[in-house]
Amino acid sequence: MSQFSQTNSGGIDYRRRQKVARLLQHLVILLGAAVLTIYALAPVTWLVSSSFQTEAEIVSVPPHWIPEEPTLQNFEAIFSATEEEEITYETRSGQDPASGGYIPSTAKNLIPSMWNSLIVASLVVVLNLLVGVPAAYALAKIRFWGRDASVYFILITRVIPDIALVVPFFLVIRKLGMLDSLGSLVLTYLAVTVPFSVFILVQYFEGLPDELDKAARVDGCSRFQALLRVFLPLSLPSLVAVVLFTFLTSWNEFLLALMFTQTEASQTLPIVLAAFTSDFTISFSFINAAGVLAIVPPVIVAVVFERYIVSGLTAGAVKG
Amino acid sequence: MRHLFGYEERSAALFLAPVMLVLMGVAVFPIFYSLYISFFRIKLTRPNRTPFVGLDNYTDLFTNELFWVSVVRTVTFSVVSVTAIAVIALLISLLLNQNFRGRRVLSTILLVPWAIPYVANALMWKWIYDSGYGALNGVLYQLDFIDKYMIWLGDQDKTIFLIANAFVWKEVPLAAILLLVSLKSIPSDLYQAARVDGAGVWQRFIHVTLPAMKPGFMLVMIYETMMAIRHFDLFFILTEGGPGDASHVLSWHIYVETFRNLSFGSGAAMSYVLALVTFALSYVFIRTLGRRI
Incomplete structure (x- = not known):
């Protein structure tokens, strides 16, 4: 790493400079890897997290990053929705009185x-x-x-x-x-x-x-x-x-x-x-x-x- | 050269017949049929009168103000997106070109945005940008960058950039993977030679890495530009061209003209313009790939 040799040209010996350069490289890689992981996964994680929240919790301000009362009700609604028993405002509100029903007939x-x-x-x-x-x-x-x-x-x-x-x-x-x-x-x-x-x-x-x-x-x-x-x-x-x-x-x-x-x-x-x-x-x-x-x-x-x-x-x- | 229709030709024809048949049916015929349609005034609301109008659909198009708005929007979106993709993908490929533990895990993580369907990507960003309860407001508020929740997609000045961000997020992995190949193909003795000549890290990057990546870079940029100028899904789900005409891109313009105004002749003319621009762009792309196989 030449920038280093220029700034520290005086007392530090070659081996030590190499070590510092190696350390710096590791640090940059670590930082890059962390940023990339967050960039690629954070949006998806947020989507997944909010899919486990109740209709009441999802409207928190500021948002709950981790569901406080994780629920499967959204997935249940999808898997239990059948032709015979349409989930509508009326049938749904019984289960979740706080927010009424927001499950579409589709x-x-x-x-x-x-x-x-x-x-x-x-x-x-x-x-x-x-x-x-x-x-x-x-x-x-x-x-x-x-x-x-x-x-x-x-x-x-x-x-x-x-x-x-x-x-x-x-x-x-x-x-x-x-x-x-x-x-x-x-x-x-x-x-x-x-x-x-x-x-x-x-x-x-x-x-x-x-x-x-x-x-x-x-x-x-x-x-x-x-x-x-x-x-x-x-x-x-x-x-x-x-x-x-x-x-x-x-x-x-x-x-x-x-x-x-x-x-x-x-x-x-x-x-x-x-x-x-x-x-x-x-x-x-x-x-x-x-x-x-x-x-x-x-x-x-x-x-x-x-x-x-x-x-x-x-x-x-x-x-x- | 062998006989024009020798044994090789006949057996090749047999093997190629299915693919040629399919591509004739689903690509060549439609594209020419589309040209034909574009010379007629076809309105589905008026199915019995479809007069031949020559180039009228095209002249109408070029005098239509909204068309030019859509061109400007498409160019803005494409330039912003492709530039961002180039920079971010380059950084990622440089990172993945290093040897470190966890590199494979990282490149697997990188495939997640690539694999997600555009519709799911769109609904995810719609929720993140949500002005009432979305994550973007949440993060900025908790980090004290803003003191009250803001409107994002609904703000004309921000819309196209926010959509571009969603596009970039999904396209970056592919671009990075492709750039990584081009990085890995740089012979290491080039670096050795530069090192001997006393080139530092930065100089090696400027004088060895970048020039060697140029052809690969070109292909990736052309490919991503083609993807950007035809992109439709995000605009459909995030904004429907709005607010106002802030995200009224060409593909959205074609969709509205064809399937909301039910005007198929002019819709075909517009999509033909888009196809021609794509072909012009793809010249280098096709030449390079064609020479390789």
Whole structure:
């Protein structure tokens, strides 16, 4: 650390200076790590904390950072809300006389919407693998005329803004009579997931040696068999990355779902969640509980599969 | 070069057919159909009369005052966001490039904002910014920075910056991860050489680290700019373009025109302008990535 040697050039010997520099470095790292942890986690922690507060406690001024009487009532309200017994102002106020009822009648849609999200995401994942894997194999391992053009074509489709697709999608889907169906979401989500999936897979396949392909072909495998028996087992990490990204993108997608869904038959979690936030009569404690439910699955996925996600993100990225 | 439609071409075509079919259907066809629509006056409130109007939707657009307001808002939002993302992500990537215990835990923590759905991110910040009971007022009040609760999202001068903050919080992890790759790819002998030449920490950062990161930095910035100018979710949930037109960005303008005024022709024209700007921006992005695979 040269600044140090300049300011302390006199009596302190080299080793001691090194020690001070090392200490200073540790201090900066510690401070940085602390700031980063707070930056990334504090907002979420506050959301989680307030989802365990009663409707009365959540309006404290200044706020209670830790719930004084932690309660599960917000989550219970979500899980017990069913078609038969709608939780309304009247039925709710009996339980919590202090604040009356702030549970919306749409609360019962929350759990079904999570199923919708799950179904859509799963189908999109499967379709991504089905179309992405063979394409990536061809682009990475077959030297054919038009390969570069195909690569650029897929990259261009990757940068099309989703909002530019909304109008044409809407008109076509309406004409097909597919508005308010899960199918419309599955189809349109392919536009925002497939290009990136192919991209990750191509990068990975290119890293596998060409000799594998040749060896398999010499042994009498067809191209398809070579892909299935040789490359697929080796490319597991990239397949996991594709599954994760596609799943998270579909689970989190909002704009297209907002345009094409109308009822609980097809509404995904983000849509139901967004409807809560625009209703001023709903307590924030309830909205926050719903928000926590939306956050938990993707965060668990991200934390558990951290390694795959980081390698997938960086595969598609910036190697200088 | 092999024969134009030799064995390789035929088998490649077979493998590529599904993906091409899908992308033709969900990307190429819609984008051209959108161009076609933008030449008509299509109002869903008047389904039987959809006259061809040529470029009228585009000329109307450029003479519309609110459109230019939305352009200014979008540019403000994007410049503020992307600058903040660049600075914060650079700091984080420098931190994660150090070797210390707990580094992996830290990079896992960093993935939390990235994984959270935008809608949940939006409702979280809406609650934090809440002028009555939110955490922002709470923290500032308890630390004595303010002596009474303030209005945040409802204050025109602050709105766009507060939304940008929510956007930055969610986008920073990805940018940091990508910059970290670019940091790690700097050969260590460059640093050794600089050290031998007597360069200090700061000089090594300026003369070795930053220039070596430039290509990676460019890609990240272009990518984040593309994300910022099309961003919709936060504006929908936090402010609906308000207060007044303080957060009336282009994507919100398109949404209002298309789905509230039910004017699909002009909505398509607007989104086409956005798509063209994106394509222009993405030129470098596509060239660089395309050369790599």
